[in-house]
Amino acid sequence: MLKSFLPKRLPHLLAIANRVQLFKQPAQRFYTRGIISMGDKGDKIALDEAKKMAAYAAVDQWITEDTKVVGIGSGSTIVYAVERLAQRVWKEGQLGDMICVPTSFQSRLLILDHNLNLGDLDRNPFIDVCIDGADEVDSQMVLIKGGGGCLMQEKIVASCAKTFIIVADYTKKSLRLGEQWCKGIPIEVSPMAHVPVKLKIEALFGGEAELRMAFRKAGPIVTDNGNFLLDWKFVAKREYDWDEVNRVITLLPGVLETGLFVNMAIKSYFGMADGTVKVQNKSLPADCQ
Numbered sequence: 001m002l003k004s005f006l007p008k009r010l011p012h013l014l015a016i017a018n019r020v021q022l023f024k025q026p027a028q029r030f031y032t033r034g035i036i037s038m039g040d041k042g043d044k045i046a047l048d049e050a051k052k053m054a055a056y057a058a059v060d061q062w063i064t065e066d067t068k069v070v071g072i073g074s075g076s077t078i079v080y081a082v083e084r085l086a087q088r089v090w091k092e093g094q095l096g097d098m099i100c101v102p103t104s105f106q107s108r109l110l111i112l113d114h115n116l117n118l119g120d121l122d123r124n125p126f127i128d129v130c131i132d133g134a135d136e137v138d139s140q141m142v143l144i145k146g147g148g149g150c151l152m153q154e155k156i157v158a159s160c161a162k163t164f165i166i167v168a169d170y171t172k173k174s175l176r177l178g179e180q181w182c183k184g185i186p187i188e189v190s191p192m193a194h195v196p197v198k199l200k201i202e203a204l205f206g207g208e209a210e211l212r213m214a215f216r217k218a219g220p221i222v223t224d225n226g227n228f229l230l231d232w233k234f235v236a237k238r239e240y241d242w243d244e245v246n247r248v249i250t251l252l253p254g255v256l257e258t259g260l261f262v263n264m265a266i267k268s269y270f271g272m273a274d275g276t277v278k279v280q281n282k283s284l285p286a287d288c289q
Contacts, residue, residue: 050169050271055080055131057277058167058269062129063088067098069124071157072111073132074104074150077167081131082107086114099124103132103157104150105224121160130161135259136181137166137268138174141282142242146186146259149212149223155257158264166268173270173280177234177242184210184231186259193254194220194228200252205245207234227256 059081063070072082088094099119102108111118132154136144143166145151158164174180187209189197198209212221212229220228234240246260268280 046273047169047171049275050273051077051167052080052083052271053275053277054167054169054269054271056084058131058165058267059084059088062131062163062165063095063098065094067095067128069099069101069119069127071127071130071132071161071164072100072102072107073130073154073157074107075133075148077133077169078107078131079110081167082110082114082116086116089116101127101157101160103130103154104148106148106150121157125160127157127161129163129165130158131165131167132158134166134168134172134261134265134268135183136172136174136177136179137168137265137270137280138177141265141268141280142177143261143265144177144181144185144259145261146188146229147181147183149186149221149229151186151259152188152223152225152227152257155261155264158261164265166265168268168270170270170272170278173268173278177240178236182233184233186212187230187232187249188223188225188227188256188258189230190254190256191226191228194230197252197254198230201230201232201249204248205232205234205240206238207232209233225256 055077063085070085072078082100085095085098085100089096089098097117099117100111101119101121101124102111108118132145134143134145135147145154171180177185184207187197187201194211198211201207201209209230209232212231213219214221223229242260243262246258246262249255249258249260266282270278270280272278
């Protein structure tokens with residue numbers, strides 16, 4: 001029986017052995033459709049360090065013993081903000097009474113994973129400081145947010161904060177929206193309204209609004225609130241009054257929220273490629289220290 005089994009299974013066993021041998025080799029560059037997917041980590045490490053520097057600087061400047069309630073944003077940079085908060089609570093013995101209000105399922109898990117005090121807007125409707133990331137920040141401190149699909153809860157929590165602070169790496173800093181972020185402005189819509197809203201936005205402001213589709217799931221992305229997302233790719237070189245655009249889109253029936261954050265953030269911290277942190281103030285948009 002063994003003799004009859006081996007010839008039939010030999011090609012399969014050799015294939016397994018080849019795969020095992022492949023993973024024993026040192027890490028190197030593997031290219032798939034032009035994208036470096038493994039081994040070339042230099043840029044990623046640089047961006048991660050930039051995010052960490054910005055997040056740590058903002059937490060250390062804005063979170064004090066007088067800070068009782070903190071809004072916790074969403075995204076990759078916020079991971080480092082929560083990390084720094086946890087260090088101050090558990091290693092430095094500070095901020096023991098601080099309550100953290102999440103803006104998404106992701107940030108809720110971050111708070112719980114770091115054993116910080118979890119709050120919510122029902123019990124903590126007044127927030128001292130909210131720290132969040134951004135997909136892009138222009139020279140007037142207008143933000144695009146929602147690349148991760150959390151824009152509605154992020155804007156609600158930010159609106160409840162006395163102070164709204166942005167942390168990001170240097171690739172998110174632009175003179176005007178669309179220079180760095182080319183995926184469009186996210187707009188959260190009721191599922192039944194996504195086609196009418198798409199057509200109205202395109203007619204009013206040009207560009208193209210696309211329904212965001214999911215990966216590893218058939219059909220569109222569904223937000224934490226059970227809604228769909230449109231990504232509006234506006235006309236790149238057209239001058240927009242973003243405050244007016246935001247107001248008009250928000251008033252369209254079926255729109256729950258937009259990823260335009262206008263007149264909300266007062267300060268942005270950017271981790272730069274050279275290891276410094278630049279600060280942009282809303283009152284002096286061109287002043288980066």
